[in-house]
């Protein structure tokens with residue numbers, strides 16, 4: 170079946186500055202949905218709102234039938250939401266294993282195991298299990314951040330610019346991993362990105378965001394490319 174993620178007309182403010190204006194996005198079950206936009210248009214703010222690390226000032230976010238309202242981040246994780254933040258937020262002095270174990274926090278003691286899928290998707294993490302997070306390359310850290318989000322066995326996974334600053338071979342691995350999670354585990358995936366070609370390759374549906382608003386949307390296979398590129402140009 171799979172679980173949908175619905176963002177319904179949300180506004181988000183930083184003090185007096187409004188970063189999101191009436192943003193509505195639907196991430197369908199077992200599909201990859203991408204929100205594309207330039208630097209500073211509000212993509213990270215959208216994911217922070219979904220994860221519950223910044224409050225919305227209007228609108229609602231639902232995972233399946235559950236409205237999140239003011240639900241705190243750890244409770245959203247228990248409801249099946251996995252979040253891979255921008256910049257990866259790896260603990261540089263903790264080992265790869267310990268970094269993965271930080272994902273245990275919202276879980277009951279009986280659920281505190283690292284799923285095999287993490288090492289099947291990213292074998293490098295198994296090879297480097299005892300190395301410090303800070304010793305990994307940027308791409309390996311991104312894989313670690315995704316692995317950590319998978320520790321809670323999410324139904325819905327949201328990722329903030331997973332290709333940022335990463336070499337092409339690892340971008341391909343990450344793309345394949347996300348397609349596996351969609352196709353084999355039926356996971357619902359929402360990514361925010363600047364990298365159009367990556368999204369056209371792996372996403373099913375694409376939204377374009379500009380200055381805090383959704384300007385355009387369509388199936389990835391049938392995008393109005395001139396319109397999309399116009400919004401992505403600086």
Ligand SMILES: Nc1ncnc2c1ncn2[C@@H]1O[C@H](COP(=O)(O)OP(=O)(O)OP(=O)(O)O)[C@@H](O)[C@H]1O
Nearest residue numbers: 183186188206207208209210211212213214215255
């Ligand atoms: N903590 C904050 N306080 C005040 N303004 C903020 C804060 N975080 C973001 N902003 C502003 O909100 C707007 C949207 O930022 P956001 O980080 O969501 O954009 P983005 O599309 O993710 O960009 P990037 O790709 O650079 O992360 C920007 O104008 C930014 O300067």
